[in-house]
Amino acid sequence: MAGERVPEKITSSTIFVETTATLCLEVTNYLQLTGMGVSKFVSSPALRVGGYEWRIDFFPDGENEDCAGNASAFLTYLSQDVDVSTKFRMRMLEKKGRLPPVASFDVSKRVFSSGPYKDDSWGHYKFVDKAKLESLSQLGDGCFTVLCDVTVIHDSLPVELPFHLERVLGDGRGTDVTFHVCRQKFHAHSPLLAARSPVFEAQLYGPMADKDMGRVKIVGVKPFIFETMLHYIYTDSLPPCPDEGGYSAAAMQHLLVAADRYGLDRLKLICEEDLCKRIDAETIATMLALADQHHCKRLKDACQELFPAAARGRTRGKRVNSAPTPIVTTKLRRGLRSDAKLRRVLRSDKEGYVEMALP
Template sequence: MSVSKTVSTSAAKTEIGMHVFRIVGYSQHPRRHEDSPIVSGSFSVGGHDWAMLIVADGLNNEDHTDCIPISLMLLNPVAAGVLASWEVRLVNQSTGLSFTVHKETPKVFDGDDNMVAVCWIKRSLLESPAYLQNDRLTVECIVTVIKKPRVSKAKSFPRIGVPPSNMAEHFGSLLETDVGVDATFIVGAEAFTVHKIVLAARSSVFKAELYGPMKEEGMGPITIKDMQPDVFRTLLHFVYTDSLPPLDDLEADDHSEMIRHLLVAADRYAIERLKLICQSILCENLNVQTVATTLALADQHNCDLLKNACIDFITCSNEMDDLLSTQGYKNLKRTCPAVVMDALEKRSKFRKA
């Protein structure tokens, strides 16, 4: 059973911006209190304005002794909040290379006392000769604003259709041509040219006849007796295509007769799948007029499934008088008395139950 499959994608959308904050005359900036920090110019990232704040003398904080706080502030808070992460780097004044001293996971900046994020940098690091030279300090702040993910519209998942197998069609067309034929069968007044390897692959009996000890020297035409040309033609069609040809043009009685002859041919050449198909068709068409004849056929050709179906039909039949009067039942009684006894015994047990 085919399953429909669709696909959509949720892609996180971010905007990244870097602000370089150069502080010239670091020691001369107001530095006595948190209310007078060193403030950068405002910069925009993700449609929002930000600023950096540095309190050079630090704050009285027991958890961050001798540290300098560097803050990132959202200048225009919105009710929904802004989800952002940030990173602080110090630039080496000699090499121009930057070194990350703080990196924070995303947090929500909003107007409910969450407008500022703070990190604490050791004074000994920030004011070391590598970063503070000639009373100059350069700090880089990288802000990443995380916006609402963009979700694509669901669409059908790509698929490549594979057509059904057409091997039977190819082999069927092979049967209709003379290309590569290497054997001939004579059935009645008709000649059928075939490919030995195909018949051998489908039937152990044909294989023994065409390639085994049974094969005739010189491999002239092989005559098949006790079979009608139409039945052999239908048998060949099944051998080449693994299916029965359309039999719609046959009348109901002729159709049933063809299936019976085909079952005999399938049993003769050990083509078990065809034999089962014929049994299934005959089982579906059982009636008072045909059940006895079909039961005799099933017994003769070891079709146990069909035989049991016929006996069950007789057991459950409400038209026993009509069944006993058929010619098929009379023939069955004469040729297969044991089968008749089995059917009648089973019917008797069924009636008593």
């Protein structure tokens, strides 16, 4: 499978700005894909259109059992935290360019969204008859191209700076500091970190900063959480989650702790808002402990509103287990204290790193 980028075309009116590009998914041998099974799909490479990431998902045996002998195709929205208005049109061509198209549909207008009730995928359950594809494959080479013209509709021009900063973070050019988190390394730009985080500013440029800050060891933060936080620092948004179900509650709890640790107030609020939607009888004790320890008023209010008895230590007549889960253990209380008057301790270790701890 390969994708071919078509240059974006930007048009504007007095009210809206539209950004258009075409996604491409090449099916090199359809007959090899048959029998994959219902709900199994292949995807095009992700393409950035209008400041957001998109891809085509093609289901050779249909998206579900009701597709009745048809292949399905959908446009999938990969970005996070914002609803996007679009127009899109999907079609399928034989790779040799024979006309007419194998399948073609009119333009659809849809709003793609993320979140617990997300609509992040729109398209056609009955995109093309499988028997038609099999017949054309036997007569030809079995190669087809699925195309999707996507138009993202903005009420203002898209902000491109986060995209460029994400690319700078990814390619590593000009980095001057390396963070060692467990056994993983992350390269970054100290001026940007200092501008975004008061804790990084004190660590990298404060009066207690070491002369050689080229290598910094981070303790008490998992590599995945640190990487996610770095992406936020550069782009002001969370990266797409590698898991289909999105970020787990545990991941958002760890990220909230890290955001509090490094003074990233907006990221902390993002995590807090997400966790407010995940409160239930199983998580109430953990959420209350987290809210108390890290001064999350919104999360604490949500807990008390949904489970008033939990604040008194009882739910439905049963004692609530108030013991915190691993993310709020004594060790992390020492390492991730959220008091506004954090004591920042910088010290050099035997390996020549600079280690930051918040005892």
